[in-house]
Amino acid sequence: MSQHKVILLLGSNIGDTKKNLETALDTIRKSGIEILKLSEFLISQPVEFVSSNIFCNIASIISTSLSPIQLLDFVKSIEFEMGRINDSKAIGGYTDRVIDIDIIKYDELNFTSERLEIPHKKHLFEREFSRVLLKDL
Template identity: 35%
Template sequence: MARAFLGLGSNLGDGVANLNRALQLLREFVGDVQAVSDFVTSEPWGYASEHRFTNAVCAVETALPPMQLLDMTQHIERQMGRTHKHAPGESYTDRIIDIDILTYADVRMQNERLTLPHPLIEQRDFVKYPMQDCIKKLSE
């Protein structure tokens, strides 16, 4: 088993309901969700949109290795109605749900599909501060 921190975001529809649904599916398909940060709202990052994001970070204990975890998070995104995942070089778009693997235990890796730890954690306040909150909740 390994602990992974996942970033969740939604800016289409009911963001709170979308994040809660994603957390339910993570419990069902990925593992034990051990802690969830408070939900925060943020402006879109990396593109212009009139839709604000609802964001959170969760800690999950999983038996899935990193690439299978990525496949499962993308399966959950599709199950919730996400139809397009941007490719490198493409601009970001509004989305019903986005699930990013931020860290996976102490794994460091990089391939065409996944970089661990996520390279933009420190640049994104909507990830950095919820992650700190999630870590704090784990220790309570």
């Protein structure tokens, strides 16, 4: 199976946010997915919704044999297992969350479906905290 280089962006603004990110990264690692590089942790304000809870974020480059949809299903399963009940796409907006894992890039693939858009244009071009994290990689 061929390996694909993928950029993930993880964020949390409920509970022990740094520990939540470390738990999600450990789950990714334990599944056999190789984490090639990690950015520094970054603290940021919520974007596109109002909350008094600040975010802790991290970016990661991984190597995986999973297809984009298989990877999406996998990261959504991590979110669910960690207690995330509201998916932003499903509810049509953003709320506080224990964990959020976004697929930002997948090789040089351009892919759009009802559930997934690669590359993730908001993180690449619109969100300042994302650009700071991705610059680290």
